[in-house]
Amino acid sequence: MIRVELLKMARRPRTWVSIALLCGLPTLVAIFVAVTHIVPPPGEGPTLLSAVLSNGSLYPAAALAIVLPIFLPVAVAVMAGDTIAGEAGSGMLRYLLARPVGRTRLLAAKLVALITYTLSAVVLVAVTAYITGRILFGTQPVAVTTGGGLSSGTIAAHVAATSLSGTAMTPADILIRTAATIVFIAVSMLGVGAIALFLSTLTDSPLAAALGALAALITSGVLVTLNAAGSVNPYLPTRYWLAWVDFFREPILWRDIDRGFAVQAVYVVVLLGAAWANFATKDITS
Amino acid sequence: MIVTHALTKRYGKVLAVDRVDLDVHEGDRYGFLGPNGSGKTTVVRMLLGLVYATSGEIEVMGKPVPAKVSDVLPQIGALVEGPSNYGHLSGRANLALLDAAGRKSSGRPRRRRISEALDRVGLGGIDNRAVKKYSLGMRQRLGLAAALLRSPRLLVLDEPTNGLDPQGIREIRDLLGELNAAGTTIFMSSHQLSEVELLCTRVGIVDHGRLVLQQDLSELRALTGRVIVHTPDADRAAALLDGRVEQREGDRLLVTEADPAEVNTRLVEAGLRVTEIRPERRSLEEQMLAVTSSGSDRVDREDAP
Numbered sequence: 359m360i361r362v363e364l365l366k367m368a369r370r371p372r373t374w375v376s377i378a379l380l381c382g383l384p385t386l387v388a389i390f391v392a393v394t395h396i397v398p399p400p401g402e403g404p405t406l407l408s409a410v411l412s413n414g415s416l417y418p419a420a421a422l423a424i425v426l427p428i429f430l431p432v433a434v435a436v437m438a439g440d441t442i443a444g445e446a447g448s449g450m451l452r453y454l455l456a457r458p459v460g461r462t463r464l465l466a467a468k469l470v471a472l473i474t475y476t477l478s479a480v481v482l483v484a485v486t487a488y489i490t491g492r493i494l495f496g497t498q499p500v501a502v503t504t505g506g507g508l509s510s511g512t513i514a515a516h517v518a519a520t521s522l523s524g525t526a527m528t529p530a531d532i533l534i535r536t537a538a539t540i541v542f543i544a545v546s547m548l549g550v551g552a553i554a555l556f557l558s559t560l561t562d563s564p565l566a567a568a569l570g571a572l573a574a575l576i577t578s579g580v581l582v583t584l585n586a587a588g589s590v591n592p593y594l595p596t597r598y599w600l601a602w603v604d605f606f607r608e609p610i611l612w613r614d615i616d617r618g619f620a621v622q623a624v625y626v627v628v629l630l631g632a633a634w635a636n637f638a639t640k641d642i643t644s
Numbered sequence: 645m646i647v648t649h650a651l652t653k654r655y656g657k658v659l660a661v662d663r664v665d666l667d668v669h670e671g672d673r674y675g676f677l678g679p680n681g682s683g684k685t686t687v688v689r690m691l692l693g694l695v696y697a698t699s700g701e702i703e704v705m706g707k708p709v710p711a712k713v714s715d716v717l718p719q720i721g722a723l724v725e726g727p728s729n730y731g732h733l734s735g736r737a738n739l740a741l742l743d744a745a746g747r748k749s750s751g752r753p754r755r756r757r758i759s760e761a762l763d764r765v766g767l768g769g770i771d772n773r774a775v776k777k778y779s780l781g782m783r784q785r786l787g788l789a790a791a792l793l794r795s796p797r798l799l800v801l802d803e804p805t806n807g808l809d810p811q812g813i814r815e816i817r818d819l820l821g822e823l824n825a826a827g828t829t830i831f832m833s834s835h836q837l838s839e840v841e842l843l844c845t846r847v848g849i850v851d852h853g854r855l856v857l858q859q860d861l862s863e864l865r866a867l868t869g870r871v872i873v874h875t876p877d878a879d880r881a882a883a884l885l886d887g888r889v890e891q892r893e894g895d896r897l898l899v900t901e902a903d904p905a906e907v908n909t910r911l912v913e914a915g916l917r918v919t920e921i922r923p924e925r926r927s928l929e930e931q932m933l934a935v936t937s938s939g940s941d942r943v944d945r946e947d948a949p
Contacts (some may be wrong), residue, residue: 361744366730366741369737448731449726450730452689452725453728455692455693456720456722456724457717457742457746458693458713458747459746641689641694641695642689642694643689643694643695
């Protein structure tokens with residue numbers, strides 16, 4: 359069943375169009391930056407972008423920062439929202455279940471396909487960005503910040519501004535830190551996917567499921583910046599999304615990263631459990 | 645083959661299926677009839693384990709449903725509420741994906757089975773066009789092919805001839821007849837009475853969620869003990885058969901007499917011409933109308949005169 363789901367996903371033009379768009383945006387940004395040599399002032403604009411002019415190897419991380427706020431969550435929400443609701447909407451759900459495919463197995467196969475998509479999307483963005491980065495920017499040695507406890511906005515500034523005082527990163531170092539970033543972002547996106555997947559078992563409309571998940575993210579995004587909502591702040595799904603920047607410090611600051619992983623793990627486990635409980639006992643009337 | 649006891653399904657306050665006792669025998673061609681919204685589809689979905697019953701029991705091929713539904717589903721081919729498919733893929737690709745889903749099927753290789761199923765429904769020469777470009781009739785045939793993929797023992801078909809032209813309906817009827825002769829039990833829901841009359845051996849009629857009638861079609865369509873006569877000499881015939889003519893419409897007489905030969909002899913001996921004579925049978929339509937009310941798709945005004 360997993361093979362069938364992966365095959366179905368691979369045969370949908372939408373899968374490839376969304377990945378192409380995800381890879382296209384950072385490439386576009388890279389071309390503009392390389393041509394004009396104008397980067398956002400440190401602390402503004404996409405994270406790490408100000409640092410890439412000196413070293414293209416940092417561009418994968420910067421590219422992920424570019425797609426992270428909107429593009430990537432939208433793509434993942436659309437794919438995850440489509441999982442069950444899409445089959446229900448097209449009327450195939452009843453035929454799959456009557457084949458028979460067990461409901462739990464179908465959900466598991468959909469989940470595997472979703473994880474595969476998320477991971478491929480993040481990795482492909484990073485790989486494309488590495489190639490464009492190496493071609494368009496130099497590869498001078500980079501320095502990491504030694505500061506800690508700063509908000510993510512100023513970290514970017516730090517990377518560029520304190521490059522003289524920071525320790526230099528070897529290419530292997532950058533590779534490992536970028537790989538860790540990929541894992542962190544993929545897990546964060548899985549949290550988004552879990553929200554959309556759960557909603558997908560509630561409704562027969564893939565659009566409603568995807569938009570519902572995005573609405574949840576926007577709500578979370580608003581509350582994160584709101585001091586009055588400080589009491590729920592640590593539990594919001596988008597709270598630690600930018601914590602991966604801490605991978606690019608020396609030493610790595612694990613506090614927010616650990617919390618980020620923990621929050622996403624709770625969301626994923628709870629929502630997948632709810633999705634399973636709902637789907638396994640649901641009347642299929644689509 | 646299919647047995648249900650007091651099968652009931654409630655959606656909130658709405659009672660969709662009310663204590664239905666179905667009894668479909670092996671080898672039957674069972675026609676499941678009822679007005680729109682009478683609960684036919686809900687029953688079909690419960691038989692396939694898609695919808696869970698509120699109360700009551702279902703047994704399909706001797707196994708309880710939905711508890712053991714995954715044991716019986718591989719032997720069932722189903723067409724529920726119209727065919728569905730992935731519109732961007734070809735017909736063959738759709739069947740291949742559906743066949744690959746679920747448990748591995750033993751026996752002949754997939755490609756062969758797909759070709760055979762397509763041949764059976766008259767799509768053998770289908771090209772690689774995407775299904776979204778198919779006509780309604782082609783999709784219906786493809787849906788039937790999907791139901792036939794695994795040579796099922798039981799076919800559960802919801803409106804199998806929907807969207808087909810008279811030629812296509814005839815083909816599908818012949819196909820179902822052949823399959824049934826080879827041992828496949830057919831359970832089809834329909835509101836096309838003529839189809840059911842032509843194909844089925846047994847009918848069940850539901851109305852407002854209740855099974856109001858379940859009978860062999862031959863019993864249902866029993867002789868009424870009357871004879872229908874068409875004659876250009878209707879006045880004289882009526883006089884001759886005085887007292888036994890129950891009804892007269894132009895040159896058509898309804899005569900209370902079981903034996904058409906007897907009536908014919910009397911008329912001919914009296915020198916009267918007979919253009920048509922036959923025993924009257926109860927029609928499925930009359931029976932159906934007698935036991936059902938109008939479907940849920942009719943919505944009358946509250947203040948209607």
